[in-house]
Amino acid sequence: MTLDEAVWGALNEAAALYRGNPRATNWLGHQLERFAEPVRIAVAGQQKSGKSTLVNAIVGEQIAPIELSDGTQVPTWYRDGAPPRASLVTRNGAAQDVPVDRVDRRLRIDLRSWPPPQVERISVDWPSRALRGATLIDTPACPPSAAERLAREADAVLYLTRHLHGTDTQSLESLQHPPLASAGPVNAILVLSHADELGASRIDALSAAKRVARRYRADVQVSPLCQNVVAVAGLLAHTARTLREHEFGALSALAGTPRAALDGALLSADRFAGTDFPAAVSQEIRQELLNRFGVFGVRLAVTLIRTGCHNQAALTAELVQRSGLAELRESIGQCFTERREVLKARSALLALEDVLRMEPHPGAARLTAHLERVLASAHEFRELRLTAALQCGRTTLPDGLDLEAQRLLGAAGTGVHARLGVAEAATGSELRQLAVDVVDRWRVQAENPLFTARQRQAAATVVRSCEGMVARLVAERG
Amino acid sequence: MTAPPWLELLDDTIRACAAHARPDLAQRLRRQRARLLDPALHILVIGESGQGKSQLINALVNAPVCPVGDDLTTTVPTFVRHAESPGATLVLDPAALTPRTATGALPALRRVPVPIDEIPRQVGRRSGAHRDAELVSAEIGIPRKLLAAGLVLIDTPASGHPHTRPAVDSLAALDQADAVLLVSDATHELSDTELTLLRRVAATCPNILVVLSKIDLSPRWRQVAERNRARLDSNGLPVTLVPASATLRLEATRTGDAALNQESGFPNLIGLLHQEMTGKPDVLARRSVAVVGGSALAQLVVTLREQQAASDSSPASAALADRGDVQRAIDELRRRSTRWQTMLADDMADLVSDVEHDMRDRTRKILREVDRVFDDADPVLSWDAFEDWLAEHLADAADTNFAWLVERSRWIADRLAQYFPGRPGGETSAARLVFPEDLTGGVGALERPRLERFTAGQKAFTALRNSYGGVLMFGLITSLAGMPLLNAISLGAGAAFGGKGIKDEADSRLKRRQAAAKAAAQRHVDDFFLAVSKDSRDTIRRVQRTLRDHFTALAEELQQALVEAATEARRAALTEAAQQERRQRQAQQGVAELVALHQRVQSLAGQQAAPQHHGSLEISA
């Protein structure tokens, strides 16, 4: 029985147990629906950390934020769905469709007739490939105390911060849910947002930001709190994905200006938007470029055009790549969408606990305990737990074995290629051969007399992962 | 040269703290005093991570003295001050790594001179830590005109970053600072955590500048500056906000570009620093004293008011409570004394009738016995024995009756004593009753009745009288039958009649004797009863008098004591009220003095008042 089946079965069993109880039945009904949905990813962080911008960057369109009539925000859910549609959920749970509109390439929802205190959340259906694998929740800035609730509503969290602060680590800590604490950081990615500004907008700012991210990834205080740390320049990524022709034209004009003349004008935002300017680009357009790209974005785009990105598509691709968005999407894939099963199982378990707390029932208590055991022993969870233990040094393996173990456990991607660390081009037979070799090598390690019991156990988990791979490869051939 | 007014006020405040038993506050103020008298101006540069604190200092002194980096960089406070030639010192604390030596003595801090260009590596995040000691701070000396007048810039580790050790948190150094520069970059508005930090700083150090750094990077820095100013104002933090860009300043000094220098905002910033510098002995010191002195005084006043409130709300004072008790006791005593007096009268009346009734009952029983005895016995034969018997029984009856009286009297005395609970006199009162030894003393001896005997002559006479009648009657009857009057029959009948006459005569004589004896006994018993009941009444009256006198005396005594207590209580209440009033006046005066001092201290801040904080608002109300 797969994990999926076990959880599905448990949820249905619970629904049967609570048949006479409308409140619990309603709640469990939601959970069953939720189980079938794509992963829910909440985008969270302190004020102005770039949450809405990041949602736009991931979707590739200007759909966030959606503000209430007083300028405040409520959690806004973005799901894949056509035609575009929005509904508003009020505090008393009623849902109400509201008209959507696209003005000036951005999503507009008219909420003027809704008193802000009444609105609990907004749900938007938007046709987008990016939303097919995951539902995104743009959240308003929340204090650490509210983070736990977030962790229940969402299956996974992208936590944004500009400079790491104590409040951020507190929030991340409360995302870790106690019952599964032993499962390690299964559901959070820390995003160093405004990566361009993190590197002070120097031309190497993004690589500097990536270095910082790498340092945090290995940091003993941070690594237990999240699965990955990625630096992303959200504004740049969003602008790149929605690059317009006249913007490219203006940037090209700037790139054509003699470097010595332009450098002085790029010294500060004030100078760039000032009246005395060496290139034939109107002040208005320059101001727009600043708003869309930021100082760093302009500097980078000009440099890229000068060094070879001669068309809009090439510039877009290069900017997206450098912005860190590509890395983030990859990480979301590895950590969240590919691990959908585990994340959903975790959410279902939390939901069962909730229903049990609200409406105690002996049968349900047994059920929850059973499900918890299933989860704890599920190989997917073991992989996550071991990966986390290796990453934060709770478990160590000698001689670079730990890096290989992490890869085989799926830390860099759960696909066979990623696990084996080979190019996508590798053929089936090559893969099979490699996988069998790896299994043999790790079987030896699992019985290594020089290892501690814990290390041997870790090796055994790796063996189990590799055996799974071999089985999949054999099945594919057959 | 006379001391400046702020110094006098600070000294007054220190004295007030000492006087109100707050040596801790006094100690802190003394440190501040020493700092304010020091001509050097210490400026603490604080802020969250990566806001450009270190770069700001570098741009001010135009030298890369502080480490600058994208991530958390500065790890310990770094002091930058004037020196004739460039040099640097690391301050190391061996104790941090080697926990106390056996003797418990802490090894002293170690100062290690290093080349100035070593500093960024040492103070920076990836410093090659000293193996045996922990770096606690760094000091840099550099020849600069800006610093020559005594300006000391203190770079601090980021506040709020999870990696910042609490021990080196910038707030720890706050006591040493004359002024604080909070650095917040222009790419964002002041965050909640930065505002919290500012509020905490303002409570200790009122001289704050907020530097809006990195204005070169933000197209919207003017909006951000406006929003920040509004936010600071609405948070009761009227501090100056200075936009600046270290990058532009460094670039301007490198290229000698005056316009760029102006754009960097540094001339403005340096101007403000100079102003602080020259204003230190006056404006700055006054503002500092206003805040630190003000907050210390506010604390004193709050404590004093709390104490006052506590003493006010405590039960109206013991003496007053006593006084109420005494009054209540007197009233109670009054109520009781009417009650016990009626009770005494009633009980005694009851006692009289009860005792009399009892005695009558007993004498009646004796008389019945006497009757029974003299129905058969001939008083002539048994009189002497009877006399003894009667005397004994009467004495018995009187004794028992008397014992009962005594007992009842005691019981009544006890009952009365209950009206005087807790009074030792109450219980013993019954014992003090004096009873006569003997009650029957007044009754004379039983008087012997005159008892007639039946003599032989009287018998013969009686027989004759009776036989004559018999002879006559039978002679007449027989004469009717022809017989002579004196015939055998009539003589026989006469003899029979004579015998019967003698017997009848003897019987009636006995009866008379018996009646006489009964009457004598009756008379005697009546006399006895009267005498005894008179004695009883007398005794009871005496008992009543004794009891009344005793309990009246007791009540008077009690009342006297209570009245004395009441007077005493009244006197105590008066003195206590006077004392309390005096204390209150003293406390009020103390508070008034403190508030006056507080106002004087506050007025030091002048018009452009120091940031308000809770204390000042509360106590000026």
Ligand SMILES: Nc1nc2c(ncn2[C@@H]2O[C@H](COP(=O)(O)OP(=O)(O)OP(=O)(O)O)[C@@H](O)[C@H]2O)c(=O)[nH]1
């Ligand atoms: N330079 C730069 N600016 C960015 C970046 N991401 C967002 N911003 C800017 O930061 C500001 C806030 O961005 P938002 O996306 O609205 O941030 P948010 O976290 O949703 O804000 P709240 O919902 O209000 O808490 C906007 O002005 C964005 O243009 C970035 O990566 N680089």
Ligand SMILES: Nc1nc2c(ncn2[C@@H]2O[C@H](COP(=O)(O)OP(=O)(O)OP(=O)(O)O)[C@@H](O)[C@H]2O)c(=O)[nH]1
């Ligand atoms: N463009 C620009 N960048 C600046 C400015 N000031 C500082 N920076 C950059 O901002 C980053 C952080 O500067 P630091 O001076 O190290 O910041 P800090 O506040 O001391 O940081 P910590 O020591 O980590 O707390 C560095 O990359 C600096 O180059 C400025 O005025 N303009």
Ligand SMILES: [Mg+2]
């Ligand atoms: Mg937002």
Ligand SMILES: [Mg+2]
């Ligand atoms: Mg620094």
